[in-house]
Amino acid sequence: MNFEDKLRASGLRPTKQRLRICKILFDRDKTFHFLVKDLVETLNQKYDEKKISVATVYNTVHAFKKSGYLKQLNIDTIHHYYDTNVSHHHHFFDESTKELIDLNNDQVEKIEIKKTLPGKTISSVEILVKIENK
Amino acid sequence: MNFEDKLRASGLRPTKQRLRICKILFDRDKTFHFLVKDLVETLNQKYDEKKISVATVYNTVHAFKKSGYLKQLNIDTIHHYYDTNVSHHHHFFDESTKELIDLNNDQVEKIEIKKTLPGKTISSVEILVKIENK
DNA sequence: TTCTTTTTTAGAATGATTATAAACTAGATA
DNA sequence: TATCTAGTTTATAATCATTCTAAAAAAGAA
Structure with a gap:
C-alpha cells in the first residue's frame, strides 16, 4: 500500500507534511519504534526549509493509530513509544539504552492465564521483558 | 515492620506527614494500586486541618520505591500507578474501568523466552493482560 | 478564478511531575 | 530547657509532553 492510499484509508488527505511523516515511518523494511518528539526532530532536520509543527505530527500519528497502522506502547514512565509493527508481538525494553x-x-511459549474474571474478556496479552547490560 | 521502621529503613524520619502516607498505603492487608493524585486527595480529605503538599507525597513515594516498598507500573498513557505488592507478579488492566x-x-504458566540478546541479561518478565467488558 | 472545506501552524492551555528556596521541625547536645 | 544543625515541608515556579484554539494557508470542487 502506498502512502497516499494509507493516508486516504485513515481519512486524511495526502498533504506534503503527511507524506513526509509516512516516508519516515513506513519507508523501511523493519519495525520502527519511536517517540513523537524524536519524529518531529527527524522531520525538521531532514526538511529544514520550513519546520513541521508538533500539532500536525500528533494529529497524523493519532489518525494512524486509530486506523491501525501504528500501535502505542507505554513502557517508559514519561514517554510513549509508537510501533510500526502492528502484528501481535512482545517487547524487550533495554533499561540501559x-x-x-x-x-x-x-519466540515465546504460549502463555496460559489460569485466572478468569467474570463479565470480562481478554483483549490482549502482552509480555514486556526488561533487560539490562550484563 | 511498623511504619517508623519502614520510614527509617528508607532513610526518612518518621514525620507526621510521612506517617499519614504510610497509614494509607500500608495499613491494609491487600495489594493497593494507586495514582499519586488520588493519594494526595485521600490524604487531604482525611486530615483536612492542614493540607499535605504534593511535593511531600512525591518525595515519600519515591523514597519507598527506591527502598523497594513500592513498585511503579506504567500502564495507562498518562498516569503512573504504584503497587504496594512488590513481590513478582503480573497484572490485568481493565480498560473499561x-x-x-x-x-x-x-496463575500463569511459566513463560519461556527463546530469544536471547548478547551482552544483556533479563531483569524482569512482566505480563499485562488487558481486559474489557464482555 | 472563486468558494468551501480541510489542514497547518504558532502559541496558549493543561496536567503530571520536579525543582527551588524559604520557613519549619526533629533530634541531638549542652 | 534552650540552642543548634540537618532534615523536612511547603507554596510556588519551572518543566515537559501533549492537547486545544483560532487564524492563516492549502486543497479540491465548481
Whole structure:
C-alpha cells in the first residue's frame, strides 16, 4: 500500500507534511519504534526549509493509530513509544539504552492465564521483558 | 515492620506527614494500586486541618520505591500507578474501568523466552493482560 | 478564478511531575 | 530547657509532553 492510499484509508488527505511523516515511518523494511518528539526532530532536520509543527505530527500519528497502522506502547514512565509493527508481538525494553526490541510470538511459549474474571474478556496479552547490560 | 521502621529503613524520619502516607498505603492487608493524585486527595480529605503538599507525597513515594516498598507500573498513557505488592507478579488492566487487578505468578504458566540478546541479561518478565467488558 | 472545506501552524492551555528556596521541625547536645 | 544543625515541608515556579484554539494557508470542487 502506498502512502497516499494509507493516508486516504485513515481519512486524511495526502498533504506534503503527511507524506513526509509516512516516508519516515513506513519507508523501511523493519519495525520502527519511536517517540513523537524524536519524529518531529527527524522531520525538521531532514526538511529544514520550513519546520513541521508538533500539532500536525500528533494529529497524523493519532489518525494512524486509530486506523491501525501504528500501535502505542507505554513502557517508559514519561514517554510513549509508537510501533510500526502492528502484528501481535512482545517487547524487550533495554533499561540501559531505553531501546525497544521486538520479541515475536513464536519466540515465546504460549502463555496460559489460569485466572478468569467474570463479565470480562481478554483483549490482549502482552509480555514486556526488561533487560539490562550484563 | 511498623511504619517508623519502614520510614527509617528508607532513610526518612518518621514525620507526621510521612506517617499519614504510610497509614494509607500500608495499613491494609491487600495489594493497593494507586495514582499519586488520588493519594494526595485521600490524604487531604482525611486530615483536612492542614493540607499535605504534593511535593511531600512525591518525595515519600519515591523514597519507598527506591527502598523497594513500592513498585511503579506504567500502564495507562498518562498516569503512573504504584503497587504496594512488590513481590513478582503480573497484572490485568481493565480498560473499561482503568482498574488494575493482580495476577499472581502461579496463575500463569511459566513463560519461556527463546530469544536471547548478547551482552544483556533479563531483569524482569512482566505480563499485562488487558481486559474489557464482555 | 472563486468558494468551501480541510489542514497547518504558532502559541496558549493543561496536567503530571520536579525543582527551588524559604520557613519549619526533629533530634541531638549542652 | 534552650540552642543548634540537618532534615523536612511547603507554596510556588519551572518543566515537559501533549492537547486545544483560532487564524492563516492549502486543497479540491465548481
